[in-house]
Amino acid sequence: xxxxxxxxxxxxxxxxxxxxxxxxxxxxxxxxxxxxxxxxxxxxxxxxxxxxxxxxxxxxxxxxxxxxxxxxxxxxxxxxxxxxxxxxxxxxxxxxxxxxxxxxxxxxxxxxxxxxxxxxxxxxxxxxxxxxxxxxxxxxxxxxxxxxxxxxxxxxxxxxxxxxxxxxxxxxxxxxxxxxxxxxxxxxxxxxxxxxxxxxxxxxxxxxxxxxxxxxxxxxxxxxxxxxxxxxxxxxxxxxxxxxxxxxxxxxxxxxxxxxxxxxxxxxxxxxxxxxxxxxxxxxxxxxxxxxxxxxxxxxxxxxxxxxxxxxxxxxxxxxxxxxxxxxxxxxxxxxxxxxxxxxxxxxxxxxxxxxxxxxxxxxxxxxxxxxxxxxxxxxxxxxxxxxxxxxxxxxxxxxxxxxxxxxxxxxxxxxxxxxxxxx
Ligand code: GDP
Ligand code: IMO
Ligand code: MG
Numbered sequence: 527x528x529x530x531x532x533x534x535x536x537x538x539x540x541x542x543x544x545x546x547x548x549x550x551x552x553x554x555x556x557x558x559x560x561x562x563x564x565x566x567x568x569x570x571x572x573x574x575x576x577x578x579x580x581x582x583x584x585x586x587x588x589x590x591x592x593x594x595x596x597x598x599x600x601x602x603x604x605x606x607x608x609x610x611x612x613x614x615x616x617x618x619x620x621x622x623x624x625x626x627x628x629x630x631x632x633x634x635x636x637x638x639x640x641x642x643x644x645x646x647x648x649x650x651x652x653x654x655x656x657x658x659x660x661x662x663x664x665x666x667x668x669x670x671x672x673x674x675x676x677x678x679x680x681x682x683x684x685x686x687x688x689x690x691x692x693x694x695x696x697x698x699x700x701x702x703x704x705x706x707x708x709x710x711x712x713x714x715x716x717x718x719x720x721x722x723x724x725x726x727x728x729x730x731x732x733x734x735x736x737x738x739x740x741x742x743x744x745x746x747x748x749x750x751x752x753x754x755x756x757x758x759x760x761x762x763x764x765x766x767x768x769x770x771x772x773x774x775x776x777x778x779x780x781x782x783x784x785x786x787x788x789x790x791x792x793x794x795x796x797x798x799x800x801x802x803x804x805x806x807x808x809x810x811x812x813x814x815x816x817x818x819x820x821x822x823x824x825x826x827x828x829x830x831x832x833x834x835x836x837x838x839x840x841x842x843x844x845x846x847x848x849x850x851x852x853x854x855x856x857x858x859x860x861x862x863x864x865x866x867x868x869x870x871x872x873x874x875x876x877x878x879x880x881x882x883x884x885x886x887x888x889x890x891x892x893x894x895x896x897x898x899x900x901x902x903x904x905x906x907x908x909x910x911x912x913x914x915x916x917x918x919x920x921x922x923x924x925x926x927x928x929x930x931x932x933x934x935x936x937x938x939x940x941x942x943x944x945x946x947x948x949x950x
Contacts, residue, residue: 527737527738527741527742527743527785528737528783528785528786529733529743529744529773529777529783529784530553530742530744530785530786530787530788531745531747531770531773531785531787531788532549532745532746532747532788532790532853533747533750533751533769533772533788533789534748534789534791535750535751535790535791535843535844535847536751536791536792536795536796536836536843537749537750537795537796537797537798538748538749538750538753538797538798539566539750539796539823540791540792540855541568541790541792541855541856542567542583542747542748542790543568543569543583544568544855544937544940544942545788545853545855545935546567546582546583547571547583547584547586547587548935548942548945549744549788550583550584550586550590550744552742552744553742553743554590554741554742554743555591555592555733555741555742555743556584556585556591556592556593556744556746557582557592557593557595557744557746557777558582558594558595558745558746558748559595559597559598559747559772559773559775559776560597560598560747560748560766560767560768560772560776561659561747561748561749561764562580562598562600562601562632562658562659562662562748563579563600563601563604563605563657564579564654564655564657564748564749564764565579565580565749565825566578566579566823566825566826567579567746567748567824568824568940569942570940570941570942571586571941571942575940576611576615577824577825578608579604579608580594580598580600580604580605580608581605581608581612582594582746584744585617585619585623586615591622591623592624593624593625593727593729594623594625594626594629594729595776595778596626596627596629596776596777597766598630598776599629599630599631599659599663599666599766600629600674600721601631601632601637601657602631602632602718602721603634603713603714603716604657604717605720605721606716606717606720620723620724621725623724624724624729625721625725625726625727626726627726627727627728627729628674628675628728629674630673631672631673631677632657632659632662633658633672633686633689633714634707634710634711634714635689635693636658636661636665636693637656637657638697638705639658639661639696640654640658640659640660640661641656642697642700642703643660643661645700645703650800651800652761652799653798653799653800654799655823655825655826657825659764659765659766660764660765662765663765663766664765665689670689670692671689672685672689674721674726675726677721677722678726690707729777729778730777730779731778733778733779734778737783745776747772747773748768749764749768750768750843752797752839752843753768754768754846755767755768757846759801759802759886762799762800762801762802762887769847770784770787770846770847770848787847787848787849788849788850789847789849789853789931790852790853790855791835791843791852791853791854791855792819792835792854792855792859793855793857793859793860794815794819794832794835794860795832795834795839796819796821796833797830797831797833798823799828801887802887802891804836804869804872804891804893805833805834805835805836805893806831806832806833812831812832812833813832814862814863815833815859816830818859818861818862819856819859834868835867835868835869835925836869836893837868837928837929838871838879838881839869841882841928841929842881842882844929844931849931851931851932851934852929852931852933852934853934853935853937854936857905857921857937857938858904858905858906858938858939858944860900861900861902861904861905863900863902864900864902865897865898865899865900866898866899866900866921867896868898868925869893870928871893871894872891872893873891873894874889874892875890878894898924899920900917901915901916901921903915903918905918905938906938906939908938908946909946910946910950911936911946912950922948932949934948934949935947935948936948
């Protein structure tokens with residue numbers, strides 16, 4: 527058996543949580559491989575909406591193991607809160623929610639460092655979710671971090687205090703940044719106690735054995751390819767590798783054991799936080815898209831910036847991930863338009879550009895669009911692609927041809943049931 531991967535091809539929030547939940551019945555293990563509680567993955571079924579930040583999106587299926595891999599960074603406070611939110615739904619997770627011993631811990635002072643760093647950047651801020659992601663990955667690569675396995679060591683508190691002292695020293699260099707740590711620490715240690723009730727594992731060994739015994743594993747990405755630390759719109763990115771290769775380092779899966787790479791994208795495009803976004807719409811169309819798509823961040827509640835689909839960007843994402851099949855999300859949102867647009871190239875300083883350029887921050891990029899007729903019909907009640915309006919099918923066909931990868935899943939609403947199979 528090989529490990530399949532599902533990941534975002536745009537700037538995050540493509541609908542990964544929904545599709546992982548829909549696909550979970552085909553798998554034995556769902557594993558997160560990177561990111562942390564900057565992620566907000568939404569699942570909807572039986573009239574209830576759930577938002578997960580750290581817990582993999584397979585948790586609502588009682589037979590399936592959910593694993594938080596070594597590439598993930600965990601905030602014990604948010605993690606405990608997520609577990610508490612599962613309580614009313616009687617989700618039994620104790621035996622099937624596993625955490626890698628090598629995953630790094632987000633300390634309260636990591637969050638303070640995130641806030642101080644963003645404050646100091648002023649108008650150049652990243653627009654971080656302020657969950658401490660950047661500082662935690664910096665401590666990981668700087669070889670200072672605290673890992674989940676350390677929780678069980680006798681000198682855990684000592685290690686914690688030593689790292690906090692380092693952080694306090696850095697924070698003292700930020701003028702006008704004040705903070706109160708006691709309460710934050712209290713709830714952090716409460717979260718640590720909750721984490722201790724779960725099983726800490728050597729997840730690379732766990733997955734290796736599972737795969738060898740014929741179990742099926744789906745790796746769940748967070749964020750999106752354009753937020754990847756190497757291939758995203760740097761510096762307006764997150765601090766991890768969000769691409770397929772992140773599965774190898776974030777779970778210990780060898781490249782030769784990667785199976786399907788399922789890429790997920792919205793039928794348009796959104797971005798939350800700062801940074802370049804070539805097809806962003808500043809007009810009424812953009813506002814209407816945001817309203818119809820309820821485009822507000824699942825983690826921060828911030829409005830998401832909206833624009834037309836960008837095929838230059840998507841082709842780049844498909845390339846760096848080796849995507850083998852696609853899921854197209856939120857097609858229903860475009861029902862409000864008479865005409866749909868797709869960006870097929872950019873004009874930069876008078877030159878036509880069809881590849882994603884190195885520096886899109888400092889250049890004026892003009893997107894060039896092709897127009898596709900709209901369908902102006904409600905899609906949310908469709909039960910199969912055979913019932914879909916022809917113009918909608920043409921849009922899906924157009925994208926398949928442009929992207930040269932088959933679109934297997936078409937989503938027409940937030941609920942589990944509003945998911946159409948496009949392989950028939
Ligand atoms: P993720 O971070 O990739 O899991 O995506 P988010 O959960 O942050 O954002 C996706 C949003 O779109 C959520 O509110 C979902 O409930 C919603 N959603 C997912 N698929 C569809 C769809 O096909 N149509 C509509 N209208 N909403 C969708
Ligand atoms: P999911 O998994 C959308 C964005 C932030 C900011 C930048 C850096 O739900 O798709 P960070 O907190 O990592 O320092 O923020 O990345 N960002 C996301 N945008 N969806 C996400 O996750 C994101 N996680 C981070 O808005 O611009
Ligand atoms: Mg999200």
